[in-house]
Amino acid sequence: MRVRFWGVRGSIATSGPEFARFGGNTTCFEIEAGDQRLIIDAGTGIRGLGDKLSAQARLLGRDVQATMLFTHLHWDHIQGFPFFGPAYLPGTQLDLYGPLEEDGVTTLEDVLAAQMTPPTFPVGLEAMPSTKRFHVIGDGDVLALGDLVVRAQSLSHPQGSLGYRVDYQGRSLCFATDTEHPGKDEVDEALADLARGVDLFICDAQYTEAEYEGRVAGPSRKGWGHSPYVAAARTAKAAGARRLMLTHHDPNHDDGVVAAIEREARVLFPACRAAAETRPLTV
Numbered sequence: 001m002r003v004r005f006w007g008v009r010g011s012i013a014t015s016g017p018e019f020a021r022f023g024g025n026t027t028c029f030e031i032e033a034g035d036q037r038l039i040i041d042a043g044t045g046i047r048g049l050g051d052k053l054s055a056q057a058r059l060l061g062r063d064v065q066a067t068m069l070f071t072h073l074h075w076d077h078i079q080g081f082p083f084f085g086p087a088y089l090p091g092t093q094l095d096l097y098g099p100l101e102e103d104g105v106t107t108l109e110d111v112l113a114a115q116m117t118p119p120t121f122p123v124g125l126e127a128m129p130s131t132k133r134f135h136v137i138g139d140g141d142v143l144a145l146g147d148l149v150v151r152a153q154s155l156s157h158p159q160g161s162l163g164y165r166v167d168y169q170g171r172s173l174c175f176a177t178d179t180e181h182p183g184k185d186e187v188d189e190a191l192a193d194l195a196r197g198v199d200l201f202i203c204d205a206q207y208t209e210a211e212y213e214g215r216v217a218g219p220s221r222k223g224w225g226h227s228p229y230v231a232a233a234r235t236a237k238a239a240g241a242r243r244l245m246l247t248h249h250d251p252n253h254d255d256g257v258v259a260a261i262e263r264e265a266r267v268l269f270p271a272c273r274a275a276a277e278t279r280p281l282t283v
């Protein structure tokens with residue numbers, strides 16, 4: 001599998017030279033496996049991905065086809081969708097999977113449509129001429145796309161969130177952003193099971209432990225639905241993951257802070273990197 005981070009920032013996008021090394025776009029992750037293309041989340045990073053896919057489609061004379069998986073419908077995971085260029089091309093085919101909201105009724109399509117409504121946005125979802133097939137996905141669901149298998153599992157987050165495990169021809173990854181681990185020194189066993197033995201475990205690591213506990217820089221972040229990096233490292237170890245990448249970097253953390261978190265996390269789990277908007281990686 002070839003994978004690429006197009007957005008690694010949590011909560012809200014950041015910009016400026018102090019964020020240039022890791023990147024300031026909110027969550028978007030691309031997976032290419034054979035003829036399948038998966039996109040996890042449509043944070044602001046999806047704009048750059050869309051530009052790449054539109055350019056490829058023009059050069060190759062082939063329409064864009066992709067499966068989009070949404071972890072949840074918080075703003076930082078959907079706000080790039082109105083700027084996803086291929087959605088405005090009539091030949092584009094998109095299958096979009098997202099969880100139902102807490103009311104059990106509101107769908108991904110409802111939320112994307114509501115986002116693209118005046119006065120907050122001038123162009124409606126129906127003005128995108130691409131073909132969009134919406135599907136509901138939830139805890140325990142398994143999705144088979146050719147040789148690629150996706151498993152969804154609930155994570156601990158306000159309004160809920162889904163973690164995804166992707167297996168393809170003996171390689172595997174687990175994408176678990178926007179999740180809060182149980183108490184200090186405990187492992188989220190269900191998440192460790194989802195990530196069991198994966199080649200790449202991508203995990204929320206928004207805070208330092210001191211921030212999470214409220215010892216520095218404001219109140220305790222307990223209950224906010226995100227994790228200190230020590231919890232990500234602990235879960236990677238419990239899962240037997242080969243590599244760990246930390247994501248959902250806090251918007252208050254400039255490159256120096258993210259690099260320090262990466263250094264400290266590597267003491268706990270040596271095969272660890274902080275996710276960055278860079279070139280594709282092979283899994």
Ligand SMILES: [Zn+2]
Pocket residue numbers: 010011074076077178248
């Ligand atoms: Zn988020």
Ligand SMILES: [Zn+2]
Pocket residue numbers: 072074157161178225
């Ligand atoms: Zn969230």
